[in-house]
Amino acid sequence: xxxxxxxxxxxxxxxxxxxxxxxxxxxxxxxxxxxxxxxxxxxxxxxxxxxxxxxxxxxxxxxxxxxxxxxxxxxxxxxxxxxxxxxxxxxxxxxxxxxxxxxxxxxxxxxxxxxxxxxxxxxxxxxxxxxxxxxxxxxxxxxxxxxxxxxxxxxxxxxxxxxxxxxxxxxxxxxxxxxxxxxxxxxxxxxxxxxxxxxxxxxxxxxxxxxxxxxxxxxxxxxxxxxxxxxxxxxxxxxxxxxxxxxxx
Amino acid sequence: xxxxxxxxxxxxxxxxxxxxxxxxxxxxxxxxxxxxxxxxxxxxxxxxxxxxxxxxxxxxxxxxxxxxxxxxxxxxxxxxxxxxxxxxxxxxxxxxxxxxxxxxxxxxxxxxxxxxxxxxxxxxxxxxxxxxxxxxxxxxxxxxxxxxxxxxxxxxxxxxxxxxxxxxxxxxxxxxxxxxxxxxxxxxxxxxxxxxxxxxxxxxxxxxxxxxxxxxxxxxxxxxxxxxxxxxxxxxxxxxxxxxxxxxxxxxxxxxxxxxxxxxxxxxxxxxxxxxxxxxxxxxxxxxxxxxxxxxxxxxxxxxxxxxxxxxxxxxxxxxxxxxxxxxx
Numbered sequence: 001x002x003x004x005x006x007x008x009x010x011x012x013x014x015x016x017x018x019x020x021x022x023x024x025x026x027x028x029x030x031x032x033x034x035x036x037x038x039x040x041x042x043x044x045x046x047x048x049x050x051x052x053x054x055x056x057x058x059x060x061x062x063x064x065x066x067x068x069x070x071x072x073x074x075x076x077x078x079x080x081x082x083x084x085x086x087x088x089x090x091x092x093x094x095x096x097x098x099x100x101x102x103x104x105x106x107x108x109x110x111x112x113x114x115x116x117x118x119x120x121x122x123x124x125x126x127x128x129x130x131x132x133x134x135x136x137x138x139x140x141x142x143x144x145x146x147x148x149x150x151x152x153x154x155x156x157x158x159x160x161x162x163x164x165x166x167x168x169x170x171x172x173x174x175x176x177x178x179x180x181x182x183x184x185x186x187x188x189x190x191x192x193x194x195x196x197x198x199x200x201x202x203x204x205x206x207x208x209x210x211x212x213x214x215x216x217x218x219x220x221x222x223x224x225x226x227x228x229x230x231x232x233x234x235x236x237x238x239x240x241x242x243x244x245x246x247x248x249x
Numbered sequence: 250x251x252x253x254x255x256x257x258x259x260x261x262x263x264x265x266x267x268x269x270x271x272x273x274x275x276x277x278x279x280x281x282x283x284x285x286x287x288x289x290x291x292x293x294x295x296x297x298x299x300x301x302x303x304x305x306x307x308x309x310x311x312x313x314x315x316x317x318x319x320x321x322x323x324x325x326x327x328x329x330x331x332x333x334x335x336x337x338x339x340x341x342x343x344x345x346x347x348x349x350x351x352x353x354x355x356x357x358x359x360x361x362x363x364x365x366x367x368x369x370x371x372x373x374x375x376x377x378x379x380x381x382x383x384x385x386x387x388x389x390x391x392x393x394x395x396x397x398x399x400x401x402x403x404x405x406x407x408x409x410x411x412x413x414x415x416x417x418x419x420x421x422x423x424x425x426x427x428x429x430x431x432x433x434x435x436x437x438x439x440x441x442x443x444x445x446x447x448x449x450x451x452x453x454x455x456x457x458x459x460x461x462x463x464x465x466x467x468x469x470x471x472x473x474x475x476x477x478x479x480x481x482x483x484x485x486x487x488x489x490x491x492x493x494x495x496x497x498x499x500x501x502x503x504x505x506x507x508x509x510x511x512x513x514x515x516x517x518x519x520x521x522x523x524x525x526x527x528x529x530x531x532x533x534x535x536x537x538x539x540x541x542x543x544x545x546x547x548x549x550x551x552x553x554x555x556x557x558x559x560x561x562x563x564x565x566x567x568x569x570x571x572x573x574x575x576x577x578x
Contacts, residue, residue, distance in 0.1 A: 013506045013526040017390040026391070037507050092386075092395065093365045094356065120506050121387050124368040126356035129324075133360035138435035139324065141353045144500070154439070158501050160349050160450040162443040169435040178493075178500040178507070210365045210398040214381065217392050219532060222551050227544070231558035232566040238538065238554055239570045246536040246553065248456075248515040249480075249571065 001056040001148060003046045004110045005080065006101060006128075008090065009064050009071040010036040010121040019216045026216070035071055038116025040078075040183040042176035046114050047079045047184070049148055057081040059110070063090045063100050063204055076194035077186035083197070088204030092122050093211040098130035103205040105135070110171070112153060117142050117175040128175035138168035144179035251341040252285045253278060254401070255308065256331055256358075258350055259292040263299050267346035267408040267453060269306040274373060274411040275344055276307025281375040284341055285309045288420070291330050293320025297424045304420025306413055313424040318431040322350050325434040328357040330427050335362060340401040342380055347405035348453060355405045364399040369407045369510065371533070388506035388529040408453045409512045410533075449485040451502055452509040456480050456517070457534070459487030459504055461527075463520020463541060463560055467497035472564045473519060479572040487511065487531075489521045505530035520560050523548030540564065 011017070012032045020027040035043070046058045060075045060083035062068050072083040086100055105113065115128035125141075132139030143155040144163075153172050156179075157164045168174070186194070228234045228241065242249045253275040257268035268288070275286040288308040290300045297313040304311060314330045331354065335343055343358075345351040347369045359366035371392070372383030380402045382395045397403070451457055458477045460470060470486075477484045488498040490505050504511055506526035516534035521527060523539075523546055531537070532551050539552035540563050549555045556563050 011387065015387075015390075016525065017387055019391060092367075092393065094368075095360060095363070095365050098360065123386060123388060123510070124366070125352045126359070126366055126368055129353065129356040130360035130366075133328070133357045139357070140436060142349065158349075159441075160453070162441060164438050164442070165440040167437045167439055172435070178503075211367070212396045212398060214394040214396055216386075217394075219385075219389055219392060222532065222537070223553070225537070225549065225551070225553045225555060227549070227555045227557055229556060231556070232562040234556045234558070235563060235566040235570050238556060238567070239574060241554055242515070242536070242538070243574065246515070248536040249574065 001053065001111055002059065002109050003049060003056065004059045004061055004105065004113045005039065005043045005046045005075070006113065006115045007039045007043070007060055007062045007071060007075055008036045008119045009033050009062065009068045010119055013037070013120060019218065023215050024213045033067070033071065035074055036116050036119045036121070038118055038120070038176060038178070041178055042114040042116050043075055043078060043080065044181050044183040045146065045176055045179070048181065049146070053148065059083065061101060061104060062086065063088055063097055066201065069199060069201065072199055073194050074186065076197045076199065077190040078184055079190060081197065083199045085199065085201045086204035087201060088206065089209065091209045091211065092124065092213060093209035094124045094126035095130050096207040096209045098127050098134055099207045100204040101127070101131050102134045112148065112170060113137070113173045115173065115175045117177045128173055132173035135173070138172040139174065140166050140168050140172070141175045142177050143174045144177055146174060251339045252287050253282070254335065254338065254340045254343045255286065255288045255303070256343065256345045256354070257288045257290045257303055258346055258348060259290055259296045259299065262292065262296055264290060264302050265346070265348070266413065267348055269303060269413045270408065270411040271344045271346050271406050272303045272306040272308045273414045274406060276414070276416065278373060278375055278380070282341055282378070287312065289314065289331065289334050291319055291327055293317060297422060300422050301420060304418050305415050307416045307418060308420045309418070311420040311422045313422060314427045315424050316427055316429055318429050321438065323431070323434060324353055324357060324436055326429055326431065327354050328361065329429065331358045332361045333427070335401065342402040342404070345405040347407050349450065351405045355403065359403050364401060364403050365397050367395055367397060367404040370404045371407050371410050373404065385510065388510045388526065389532060390529045407512055409455065409514065449483060451485045451487045451504060452511055454485035455483040455513055456515045457485055457487045457504070457511055457513045458517045458519065459489065459521060460492060460519050461489035461521030462491045464492065470498070472561070476517070476564055476568045476571070479568040479575065481575065489527050490524070518548050518552070519564060521548055522546045523551065
């Protein structure tokens with residue numbers, strides 16, 4: 001069975017965010033970019049699924065600028081078979097992104113499409129379920145592991161205070177959270193092979209963003225805190241401050 | 250007249266605190282927009298019993314969609330009910346809570362209605378008659394002010410950010426049974442499992458007790474469980490990425506950019522040094538306490554109150570003192 005994994009190029013989590021002079025854009029200088037970590041979990045599970053069944057391909061799909069080619073090559077080096085880059089703006093309007101991805105996959109042989117549960121830059125958590133709603137697919141979010149069976153996918157899902165086993169009819173779209181498997185590192189052989197794998201770049205079907213960023217700001221500075229004391233002897237004073245000053249207990 | 254709609258969330262037949270926060274926010278916007286606040290409660294038979302609680306938070310009317318097939322959250326059933334309700338009304342905005350359920354439901358509804366959505370919103374204002382939204386990006390490393398060029402404006406609100414104002418109002422409640430065909434649904438829950446540690450999710454908890462590598466061993470989490478239990482209902486455990494990566498704690502507890510972003514009233518960081526991606530995820534907590542043996546740990550830069558010392562001595566004493574405080578009323 002063919003699997004499609006949607007990837008986003010995002011700033012690494014160690015990145016310090018700087019807002020540029022315009023006040024509405026992140027300054028890209030000095031930023032290291034990576035595959036969004038949850039998308040990497042999705043790719044790992046897709047590769048494991050293909051390895052378990054021994055059939056079908058794992059294709060990558062991304063919406064972004066041309067530099068996203070580098071990100072897709074990393075995914076190919078991990079083991080994906082081919083990649084498609086839709087060049088266009090991947091802004092904060094998740095619905096516009098979902099529409100561009102849906103247009104690309106219309107009519108494709110892709111029974112199961114995987115997303116990370118969220119991109120770690122915009123943190124919107126919406127492209128996967130929106131894509132599913134647009135394409136009439138079943139959708140399960142927050143999946144930590146899955147098993148493809150005849151005509152369906154059985155998913156383990158994280159919920160408040162526990163987990164669920166959920167069955168979805170194919171075709172489906174699922175969003176992946178961290179599970180028990182760490183994403184594999186690309187081997188040297190994988191990196192060499194990735195250079196020869198197909199990577200198609202074409203313009204995304206233009207969908208105007210209806211989310212306008214008016215401005216960005218740094219988080220508010222927290223007021224200067226204080227060290228209450230050292231060791232267990234400081235605890236009674238801490239509890240008093242939490243109760244009387246912070247009114248937090 | 251265009252109104253504000255809050256899609257309220259009922260869990261175990263009770264309307265959640267996050268929904269009352271959303272109703273209170275809507276009530277504060279209703280005046281400037283010249284709108285009324287309406288709440289939609291979706292659930293199984295009997296869910297209307299607790300629907301009045303959103304009236305006290307400022308909803309003028311409450312519609313209750315009751316159906317056996319809605320007793321547990323079903324993405325398809327809930328999406329259908331909310332979409333039909335929004336289409337049948339005239340709304341300037343539709344607000345959800347950014348809980349696990351709300352984050353699953355809101356994007357589906359937005360896509361079907363063909364309107365954009367802002368997730369995990371931390372601020373909403375009316376400027377020149379238009380809603381302006383603020384939300385964190387990169388787990389709180391920056392905040393974006395946004396305008397959504399569509400009607401209705403659709404947003405999910407981060408729990409614990411917006412205060413509940415009890416206005417003591419009484420809402421007109423009316424229940425109905427939506428027409429649903431559960432046999433056509435493509436997603437079915439086969440089994441639900443509770444994991445240990447209570448049902449309060451770290452993203453919604455009023456108080457979070459979080460542990461990091463300084464805990465030294467997963468078996469030492471009994472100290473944090475005791476502290477959580479001493480604090481009582483509304484408290485949840487959190488964890489740093491390091492201890493989740495080490496397999497000591499489940500990923501559902503992880504706070505930070507590759508976990509959950511939290512905004513509790515009290516965040517107690519135990520043995521957490523404070524990596525940038527962890528600080529991003531918890532720095533909007535109202536009060537932060539740090540307990541760490543390293544006085545130079547970055548966590549102390551965001552903490553309101555710090556204790557430098559051995560957590561294995563400090564934490565048990567803290568549990569004792571809080572238990573004594575609770576016992577003494």
